[in-house]
Amino acid sequence: MGRLDGKVALITGAGSGIGRATAILFAREGAKVVVADISQEGGEETVRAIREGGGLATFVKTDVTEEEDVRQAVQAAVDVYGQLNILFNNAGVPGPYGVVDVSAETWDRVMNVNAMGTFFGFKYGVPAIQKSGAGAIVNTSSTAGLAGSVGSPIYSAAKGAIVNLTKSMALLLAKSNIRVNCVCPGPVDTPLNIQFFAGMPNPAAARSSFISGIPMGRIGKPEEIAAAVLFLVSDEASYITGVPLPVDGGHLAR
Structure with a gap:
């Protein structure tokens, strides 16, 4: 017996990284x-891995900044599998370094994918889950959403909103x-993390500096975040709601 037997889950950003692992x-x-x-390529690859x-x-091709795309993704869960029980609002993009040289368009992009995409997930996912009688929603925030971020204040603002x-x-x-909770990963070995450090003036130095500040001394794995998400949507977490859960190797415990 699996912990999610009989459940239907919708996961955004499931074409790579944390979303795929989850x-x-x-x-x-x-x-x-x-x-x-x-x-399309990433999403179909995830589906292949699951079916294998x-x-x-x-798979549903979805741009979470497009309201109709999110509505159709939720509808696909109902049309294909008859219901929706679990929603993982995970799609996200990294933010740029600093503020002074950042355009308004970049601000909008970071906020729209991370925060507005989550809002659309709630807008269309909640009614579908309500029809099933009960369920769980998890959102992907970040340790940057719980503390200030020198690396990207804009990313921190978006994740704080979540x-x-x-x-x-x-x-x-x-x-x-x-139930509604969020995971707050520290740096994780994903394409998004690579993009994040690539935006720094000295990517290698920034990555090394960040790792040195993690008590466990390493970058996290997507599967480790996925395990936390599984717990939050499972019956084992039946009395847990409203919690931002850091999964960060002890970074915020300093």
Whole structure:
């Protein structure tokens, strides 16, 4: 028996990194997974990996900044698998270094993908989950959403918005039997993390400096974040809601 047997999960940003690792883990635990990603190639690769492992998955090309795309992704879960029980708002992009030389367009891009994409997930995912009677929602924030970020204040602002949206929605949905939490990863070995450090004046030095500040002395793995997400959506976390959970090798414990 898997921990997610009989559940249907929608995961945005599931074409790589944390999203892919979580999609594969959810399927292994018995969930039927809707893989949503802006990358056709990445999304289909995730679906192949799930099916090769004996799981069930379908891909929906989704740009989370497009409201209609998110609506269609939620509808796909209902149309293909009959319901929606779990939503993982995970799609995100890194932010640029600094503020002074950053354009308004870049600000909008970072905020729209990270924060507005999460909002759209709630807007269309919540009614579908309510129809199933109960469920769980997890959002991907960041340690940068819980503390200031010298590297990218804009990214920190976007991820901080997700933390407070998580808490507010947890309160709003508590009596609907829908739990809402967020994971706050530290640096993780993903394409997004590579992009983040690439935006620094000295990427190698920035990465090395960041790792030196992690008590466990290493970058996290996508599978480690996926395990935390699995716990938060599982019955083991049935009394947990409104929590931003750092998964960061002890970085914020300093």
